[in-house]
Amino acid sequence: MLCKKILASEAVPGMIAADDVYTFNNILIIGKNTCLTDRIITRLKFYSVFEISVFIEDEVKVNDINLQSTESKLHAAQIRKTPEFRKFVTSFKDNVNDFKTTIDDVVLNDTDFNLDQLLDHTNKVLSESRNGLHVLNMLHSTRKFDDLTYVHSLNVSLICNVFGGWLKLPDEDIRVLTTCGLLHDIGKIKVPAKIIKKPSKLTDVEFLAVKMHTIKGYNILKNKTLDQRIINSALMHHERCDGSGYPNALIGDQIDDFAKIVAIADVYDAMTSARVYRGPLCPFEVIELFEAEGYQKYDPHYLLTFLDGIVQTYMHNDVRLSTGQKGKIVMLNKNALTKPIIQIGKSFIDLSKHPDISIMEVI
Ligand SMILES: [Fe+2]
Structure with a gap:
């Protein structure tokens, strides 16, 4: 199958990696044949990956994804x-x-x-x-x-x-x-x-x-x-x-x-x-990545203040959860920034108690 090099900034979900991708100090980020998702593309940026190889045939699939009309x-x-x-x-x-x-x-x-x-x-x-x-x-x-x-x-x-x-x-x-x-x-x-x-x-x-x-x-x-x-x-x-x-x-x-x-x-x-x-x-995706992988690389005090500030931006915003439900962020959790309390109708979900549920989109 043919492949080509593209800038990481040109990557879109649906493309398939044609090679393993490493950080410049040789840590594997994604393996060959991985289908790129939003989350993986964000990781490439997080690790300052400049370019990647992808299979060309998958551009058709990419166009389909581009046509999808998401709420965001x-x-x-x-x-x-x-x-x-x-x-x-x-x-x-x-x-x-x-x-x-x-x-x-x-x-x-x-x-x-x-x-x-x-x-x-x-x-x-x-x-x-x-x-x-x-x-x-x-x-x-x-x-x-x-x-x-x-x-x-x-x-x-x-x-x-x-x-x-x-x-x-x-x-x-x-x-x-x-x-x-x-x-x-x-x-x-x-x-x-x-x-x-x-x-x-x-x-x-x-x-x-x-x-x-x-x-x-x-x-x-x-x-x-x-x-x-x-x-x-x-x-x-x-x-x-x-x-x-x-x-x-x-x-x-x-x-x-x-x-x-x-x-x-x-x-x-x-x-x-x-x-x-x-x-x-979805800012929560970026925050999750920083929380999971950022504290060794970035100064914890500055990083925490930054992530806290970003999360505050989204207080009272409507969000869509991985369950498909829509709700409103009503209370933040200092110990788990990506897991606030969400109001759905008259009920509340504390995401910190539901590790399987995450915020998919700010709407
Ligand atoms: Fe620079």
Whole structure:
């Protein structure tokens, strides 16, 4: 059977893996012949897998899946129709374009940063939104944008801004953290676009070039008048607390705190942007994955605060359970974030007491 290499961001449910997929430090994530599901695609993003091999024949099946009209798709379509959302998208597009011009100027002409001007882009998008939680909801519905470095950077800065609030950081630290998000991937501008967007298998040298964006980013920023945490975030946002990251395989305390926060925002954006084929992702699926596999890789304090913040976003939302029943989230469970109490009609289900039932969709 024929197979082809695709970017992990192009994977859709129904495709069949044509090869085993490993993390870069050789841990098996999925085996050959595995049928990709939402959950597996999210895992690929979680482990920063860049590309995979799939069997080509299965594209027919994939199209069938794309035609399925899920409730989450309708929900996203409804959000997209609102004047508020249209305003958000216009603001987002304008600001991505302005941000690109500013960043290109810094990288190509070696000009200095005007941080006020730079943060203006994030602040303008934020000002179009009611509150931080609302920003995340809007972001979930704008997944039609290409996964370009500039869009991703603006997304991560918005997530960092909201995250900083959840961590109760002082305003000046939130400002620095938001800038960390904006500039964390700046080194990618120096990696040839043909490598970043290459749809076929990367050679070892090309893969190394992608990883080098961390060091390139550091070199662009190191002599600028910037808070050291911003420079460190560009260098260290792919480091992981258990030493499994790059470029220097640092562990725990060796990693800058702000780089640890950016790492979570970066992976969260990557996981949510994997869903170009459907509506808003089920956040509980992402939280479940972070809870199951994230505490060695990410700083537990930051991760817990982040997951807690995300779950709070969905309090009082309607959800569909794996049983097919629809209900409302009425109480959160601090010890089991993906297992809140659900009201269905006049009765209540405590999901923590029903390990077999899970939230399938926020509707
Ligand atoms: Fe990166």
